[in-house]
Amino acid sequence: MxxxxxxxxxxxxxxxxxxxxxxxxxxxxxxxxxxxxxxxxxxxxxxxxxxxxxxxxxxxxxxxxxxxxxxxxxxxxxxxxxxxxxxxxxxxxxxxxxxxxxxxxxxTASEKESREEFEAALRESTRCLRDKGFDVPDQLDGTGGTDSMDDVPEDVLEECGAFGGMATTVAP
Structure with missing residues (x-):
């Protein structure tokens, strides 16, 4: 990595x-x-x-x-x-x-809202990466998938909004 x-x-x-x-x-x-x-x-x-x-x-x-x-x-x-x-x-x-x-x-209420927005963005980037043919883990809980985020080219990470390589398991 x-x-x-x-x-x-x-x-x-x-x-x-x-x-x-x-x-x-x-x-x-x-x-x-x-x-x-x-x-x-x-x-x-x-x-x-x-x-x-x-x-x-x-x-x-x-x-x-x-x-x-x-x-x-x-x-x-x-x-x-x-x-x-x-x-x-x-x-x-x-x-x-x-x-x-x-x-x-x-x-706080605004933190809950921000967390929900962040989690929605993670779900969307995971969907995009999978649509591009990468079997990546669920970015919210780290389950599933056989490809590592390291297997995904930077341009695809960027295109899918995967936070420049920070798309990984996130602890709530």
Whole structure:
């Protein structure tokens, strides 16, 4: 697997976590006397989760900022000396630690919508690749298919919108 595909594939779960902090839209219906909406509480809870997770990642030696709260997500420094295995291990350990403290990270309405759009795009690119004669695995769960994404030429990946080689198994 070329280095760029390996790096991007390995970084994808981290990018998903980083992008998860992007949603700040408020919606929903007021459900208490203060006028606070369930969605605004979800956004606040998600932000608290992201802050705790970012703090854990920094303690583990990852150069990462706090989520911006303005839709900017979290920035991870991706220098040349980045150890993807260490980064992946830190991300998994911190996710578990943060879940132990705060429970599972709540998804905001806009994150759910973005995830649905992303999953629809993955399904469409898989259909396109299969229509082009490549028996690739389902990109959402990694099942099925006999061809690796490495077997698909770059021009076909691009044509099918397979995210420049990042089309691979995505952990929800």
């Amino acid at each position: 070329p280095r760029t595909r390996t790096s991007l594939t390995a970084a994808l779960p981290l990018l998903v976590v980083a992008l998860a902090g992007c949603a700040t839209q408020d919606g929903g219906t007021a459900d208490d006397a203060t006028g606070t909406t369930s969605e605004s509480r979800t956004v606040a809870e998600a932000r608290a989760w992201d802050l705790e997770n970012a703090s854990c990642l920094r303690e583990a030696g990852v150069d990462i900022g706090d989520p911006s709260g303005d839709g900017g997500g979290m920035a991870i420094s991706l220098g040349d000396d980045l150890d993807m295995d260490a980064l992946s291990a830190a991300a998994e350990s911190c996710r578990e630690s943060t879940e132990d403290k705060l429970g599972e990270r709540p998804a």
